[in-house]
Amino acid sequence: MTLESHRPFIEDLYRELHASPELSNREHRSAARMAELLRGLGFEVHEQVGEATGVVGILRRGEGPTVLVRADMDALPVTEAEQVPYRSTVTDQLDGQTVGVMHACGHDTHMAGLQGALHVLVDQDDWSGTIVAVFQPAEEVMQGAAGMQDALRELLPGGIDVALGQHVMPGAAGEVQTAAGPIMAASDHFIVTVRGRGGHGSQPEKTIDPIVLAASMVLRLQTIVSREVAPAERAVLTIGTFHAGNKQNIIPDQARFEINIRTFEPAVRQRMIAAIERIVQGECQVAGAPPALIETGDIAPLTINDADAAARVGAAFDAEFGEAHVPSPQYLGSEDFSYLPAVWGAPYVFWMYGGFDPQLVAEARERGTFDQDVPSNHAPNFIPVLQPTLDTATRAMVAAVRAFLA
Ligand SMILES: [Zn+2]
Ligand SMILES: [Zn+2]
Known part of the structure; x- marks a missing residue:
């Protein structure tokens, strides 16, 4: 089966996750859903991994490297702008106040993209090795990855060969960005x-x-x-x-x-x-x-992509995306992703993909109004276009994993 056959599932999953966001360390429904889907794919599933709602799925398929793939699950205390029919109307309590809750950092696209990639990878029979899928809580408060470290060390005493993660950014949907060395502050x-x-x-x-x-x-x-x-x-x-x-x-x-x-x-x-x-x-x-x-x-630690691993992912993205694969700038945003490979001192690659109407982005860049016209992560209108954002997240993760699993 191909990406096309999974596309309706990936889009439905995304809309479902977008409409039911959960704040950091409270990702109970999202975690249960991720675990359920992993089980359906034949992964060995561990829930409540670490200090909160972490989910780890392990799929062993013969000899070969162990590749850890990660998506974060938490949303933000932001009231969503009214733009899409699947918008979030969820509220929650935070510091004694009622707040709107929204996937305003696009972690819903990370979850849907990773599940999509796992569905595609499970269908393919020309690779061997081990995939470790990590669905991580509490990225926004920089606690989730650190909170999973001890449990991961116990679950995977043999270590991993590489860790892969991605983030949606205010760029053109369809575009992916990679770089070696420091990528996030x-x-x-x-x-x-x-x-x-x-x-x-x-x-x-x-x-x-x-x-x-x-x-x-x-x-x-x-x-x-x-x-x-x-x-x-x-x-x-x-x-x-x-x-x-x-x-x-x-x-x-x-x-x-x-x-x-x-x-x-x-x-x-x-x-x-x-x-x-x-x-x-x-x-x-x-x-x-x-x-x-x-x-x-x-x-939050510095995110520093391993040079060799980044070159491998970059070559895979050249083949998969052609000119839509571009060099990444250094982002002043921060991530706790690197705490996961740090458990074993393993190399890692973290990359970005755009989530907004390519025409809007191109015009805004031309006018010099990119910062005003394209919403930034955490804004109430940070609502990526469904496609090709989800296809890109899925294809990027498949290509990156395949770069290591022969
Ligand atoms: Zn964020
Ligand atoms: Zn984020």
């Missing part, structure tokens, strides 16, 4: 608590105002990328939250903000982390405040 998250001395808004002389102090830090921290990182390096520093006070005539006793940094070079990362520490504590000293508390939050 490392991400670090810091929570800074600035401690001042509270008091009456009319008597600042009796206080150490943590808002003025933290505001100064916020501005000074922006100089790390502009003044301390070489222009040729790629790095981002964003302060995504800032909270302090609750009344206009009270000077609060503390302020809190959160920093996210993205880097491609370990040396740049270390330099930025040291600069954050220096600036935050330096500003405290200038203000006569006690040292601030800097806590570490979510961490």
Whole structure:
């Protein structure tokens, strides 16, 4: 059987998953569905693998390499724009609030594409080896892959030969992008608590105002990328939250903000982390405040494609996609995918595929309005076109797996 014969199933599965998204670490229905489908294909299936809803399917077919393929399952607290009939109207509770839930990062295309690829691969009888299919929870909170590490080590003591993963991006549907070396940034998250001395808004002389102090830090921290990182390096520093006070005539006793940094070079990362520490504590000293508390939050590793494995996948994509296979830029987004092959120190390849109307993308690129006209991951209108997005995800995964399983 071919991709054509599985296409209706893949499209139906995608619409089903898109309409029933689940937040990180709560992917119960999605996980059960993935397990059920793996069982139907004859995989040995393990559920609740790791700390949450992880699913692992193993298909052993004779001698040959072991290839791990991964799709992530979680959705985001985003209310979906009204664009497609299969849109999500799901809501859930998060931090005491009711939130809309949407597959706004396209992980539904990853699941449908991987299931599609497994269906195609099972039909083919000209390969041998072992396929390990991993359906991973909680990518968005950078916990899922790390949470599966111990269980994977136990399940597969013999290790794997290569791990493969993919992500949908705001590019043209039908296009795939690969690169060797660093492809996605490392991400670090810091929570800074600035401690001042509270008091009456009319008597600042009796206080150490943590808002003025933290505001100064916020501005000074922006100089790390502009003044301390070489222009040729790629790095981002964003302060995504800032909270302090609750009344206009009270000077609060503390302020809190959160920093996210993205880097491609370990040396740049270390330099930025040291600069954050220096600036935050330096500003405290200038203000006569006690040292601030800097806590570490979510961490995502650098995603670095193995050169040999990436060359193999690249050659397979040249054959499968021709000119629609293009070199990948480095993305400042981050992934926890590499924690899976890290269990055995195995090489891996992670690649991107586009999900949007090729004509819209081409026109927007021409007009210079790509950033405005093509939705980014996590946006409420990040709704990939069904095709050729799903065909591309399926074909890419089949071609990549076949590059290793002779
Ligand atoms: Zn995401
Ligand atoms: Zn994602």
